[in-house]
Amino acid sequence: MKYISTRGGGVVSGLEAVWRGISSEGGLYIPQDLPPSLPYQELMGRSLEELMAEFFYRFLPDLSLDDWKALLGHALQSLKENQEAFELPLVRVNNYLDRYYLLLADALPTGSLSDLSGAILRTLLEWTGEKDPRAGRPLVLSLVGEDHAASSLSWTMDLPHLVIMSQNGARSREIAGLPAARDQLLGFSESFDERYREFTRLASDSSFEAQLMDRGFKPVFVGPGHIIEVLTAGALATAIVVSIRESLEDMDKIDFVVHKNHLSFLAGLVYASSLQLPLGLVYLGENEPASLTPLFRSGRTANPRRRRRRDDEGAAWPVNLERLLFEVTGR
Template identity: 20%
Template sequence: MYISTRSNERLTVSKAILKGLASDGGLFIPEVFPTIEFDTTWTKKTYQEIAIDIFKLFLDDYTDEEIAYCVNSAYDQVNFEEGMVGFKTFDKLSFLELYKGPTLAFKDMALTILPFLIEVAKKKNNVTDKSLILVATSGDTGGAALSSFMKSGTFDTVVLYPYKGVSEIQEKQILYYTDERTKAFAIEGNFDDCQNFVKGIFKVYPKDSGVLISSANSINIGRLVPQIIYYVYAYFRGVESGWIKFGESFDICVPTGNFGDIFAGYIAKQIGIPINKLICASNVNNVLTDFFTTGVYDKNRQFKKSNSPAMDILVSSNLERLVYLATGRNGHRVKSLMQDLNEKGVYSLNEEERSFMEEFIGFYADENQTLKSIKTAFDENNYLIDPHTAVAFYCYKNLKMDSKTLIVSTASPYKFPSTIAIALGLDDNKSEFEIIKDIALHTGTSIPKGIAKLQESEKTTSLKTTKEIEDIVYYK
């Protein structure tokens, strides 16, 4: 069963996936984390086989046949032509490349399967209402959600993103996947404004509307569980390649915005993967760095647009799940803390709660440090990384950790051509597609198919007010 972080509301996992957000505004989390007695036979398993085994632990009201259907439908050669993930090693450091999917970002790892998880959940619970998927995005989630739900053909999907708050390529990708049933709108503000609007709709949407609304953001447990898989897979690829020995611990360093990706790593640790420290790598919106340093979460600060836009976030929603665990699973305490955050913009943990989080290290990189890290990675290793991965690379280099470390590489560098050009000293005073060609020539890397096809798209930004969007999601 799954329980809300703010009360005793309990649901099966299929119902939690359909609901997205708990009735009290909390997030769903397993009542108990399962554990696995891993052995070396896991080094021989494919990504799909590991996915099935992990899903059997967490999707406890799905049958084996339903899980296999979801995995085989999502994790196929259509969505992942070049394989599921990449794994690059440089001595003690490895990069887990999670951008082999249709939209070239780690969000594809979970969002390609989410439509199938929802489809099965609807059948299990005899839900015949039409489905409306609401998504707030700081860049990558939007394109990945639209791509996945468009292919299913059975969902209405609305994506909100901050106007002029994503890269040009990210916006082109978001708009590329729009049609009559999958829509994307820009709104004035930042990602937090988009996310707050989506959460607000969940609270007030009429229950008798004949519409089932759910979320494709990582506030939905159906988004989070698939992300556990790639940490398990990465560990056994590391063992298989000889990077680490079976049972040897390692750190993970994760570019972090909404805290879902790194929290999935934390769950992987709970089920038996020997992860030591979890490095939470932030950009100039370093609210999480301050939180792990002081125990105080304070969003009362200037929001800054950066060259790692997917991490431009001041309210990291998934942190609530970790806070819930830190309080000893005290929903009343979490509800009070989240009320403080909503009303005062700040909350503080006590000493016992802070000590629970000692496995986490917060660190951040500013824009110049991000640019220098892109250049350093290329100069030292002939390895091209995107600005979000560069934030993590900077944190790793400057923390000077002794352990072997896995950096989660979250997006293709080709999604951020202007930033890459500046970092490598190329001319950025061109169109993004001209810059992309220059990057490929300079670095000897190939332009991904998912980028090349965007050049033909002529879809343009649709800037809407929140009132206009309300009319759309209420089917007025």
């Protein structure tokens, strides 16, 4: 399985896409070709790490299936304070709404699914670091939302880590008080999309990477849409499908409701759908446009934000369109 950048450039391996995060052209990495379908009917009764390993192995066969099972088992167990097995945090709403389920992150260390993708990325970097042909020690540079920032800064990391996030969010005071925030957190007050554009320009600046490598570091750029975050969402969707089909055999397709800002999860659903999993509709939630078609086709939402200047770059081509993407309408 090879990967290409959404902004052109050379073809890389799956592990190279993980190690770099954002390509030297400033784009996200997406698979060059679709992997074989996943026969989910054969996965009934498997453990969570086994289910997720089947999904990860389809998109990152650089590691064997057994290696993925071991890696995911270690990553999931790192999120537990005791020796109990990590279970899929999926619960039925109640006995009356027995066909409705919630994916809850409350039991995770910071109450966010970012805990899960972060644990997998940390473990993968630790286990595969020696295979990276670039010299030096990994330096993780993250431009992320609040949940991801809280998750990253709550862990004692052996790898050098720098988190960049907005100061205007609801959790900014909580995050600023975390022990690691003093040395590892940078804040900004401008729009996230503008800072993301600058972040991608930094990732594509060869002189910046050269200076880091001269100091003994190799950068890992982590932003919305990093391949591990997207694949974690797709692997969770796979586990959800199998779990629900075990309970409701007559369920034809599984519909999802996702907040419009959880774009990596939307991208993960696209990846899961590409494996012929029985995914149905994806709703964006109350008071949001019912269809993503305008966003996919034109880069504009169905209900564009009012009072936006015509010369605002985000009005014509929002960064978040690229965060989704597996060429959603085409491949």
